[in-house]
Amino acid sequence: MADSGDVTGDRDLMWTRSPVTFAHGLLARWAGELDYAAAAITYRPRGDRVHQVLANGGYREDVAEYLAHGFVADARVFEYVRVASGRPVCWEDVPGFEQSRTAEDVLRPSGFREGSSVALGVEKGVVTGVLHVSFDRGVLDSLTRSRIELLAGQCRRLVADHNDRAAFRLSPREHEIVVLVAQGLSNADIAAELMVGRRTVATHLENIFAKTGTRSRVRLAVRATELGVL
Template sequence: MTTIRVFLVDDHAVVRRGMCAFFDLVEDIEVVGEAIDGQMAIDELAVRATQEDLPEVVLMDLLMPRLDGIGATKVIKGLYPQIEVVVLTSFGEAERVHLALEAGASGYLLKDTDADQVSAAVRAAHRGQVHLDPAVARTLTRTLVAPDRSASALTPREREILVLVAQGQSNRDIAGTLVISERTARTHVSNVLSKLGFVSRTQAALWAVREGLVISSSPSTI
């Protein structure tokens, strides 16, 4: 069984202790480090990078001193794109969710969620999927209402791209599936988001599922 290595970032010691205690009971997830804020996380990961000891997933709080979770996520994804970031916070406003996903987060959970949802989000992130707290997914879905938004605005290739995005494929995956360059795939995804008026892939994926363009086995995992 592959063990997923997780790094915790939260300024509340009780949260970190609780997560450590929970993950001690989970066979395939191991906590390998902690930080009390975003800046400390970046510093710790820099040291681990020199030792080739980076985690696969970072579990990130949003509101912290020095450097918050959004800023830290941007830096981490810029320096270590192979690391997935899952947000664990008390705030579920659509704007915060959008900012986190745009920063590169692969999941967004509320702190009142069941512990099993946290492990599910970590596993989903490790698989390259986006996992959203059900309440967050409902909030995002409500922001998708736009009378003039229609898939008819997309070219056949862009509709194909949208379906692949909704299936959880990365730009690299899309490039491989369609036998195009990753740069071309990225351009297509950007055009799809622009034409539909979305700011994140997750918004577009949720809308595609809601419109019946693709069938999702789980409404909270994309």
């Protein structure tokens, strides 16, 4: 059976793999446990208004893109997912879903007969990520629903990590400095290595801390390693 709760047990893997790579592996591992036909994780980048696909396992590309955009834009249906705030919402839970565009024009023609969507986070009333799982069989029992919720718990951390990783959009020089910080070099050592002034290094570090939301050299090095930035 797949691990429950969060991704703590896989922390060693996450230290060497990006959230995107890890997310694909996570969906592949749960495919056997849940016996689903397809699953995808979408997320809303910070500062953006639309969702993007983080990982897709089994959906056609156009279907995955619809789940990231059209499904989210369907306010009536998507509101059920937002309000549930972490609990799986299945087709049967949404009145009239069987007659919705999502069901009639997108999911059912793709061979799916039931499915679930789970909000992976809500910030200021806005859903920051969604786990979609689709099945080629009918009604989902309580055990399947509980396992979907366990998978969502693992996906939740990945979405947060992916958004954090996006904050590490550093310039080539800033990236060099992060690498050297992770190696344990002082500002003086880094200045000598890069042949720049110590004040220049300090200014770069201040900018890096601001971009990444870290406050210390140790935390910067640890977080960059966790997210696969190095």
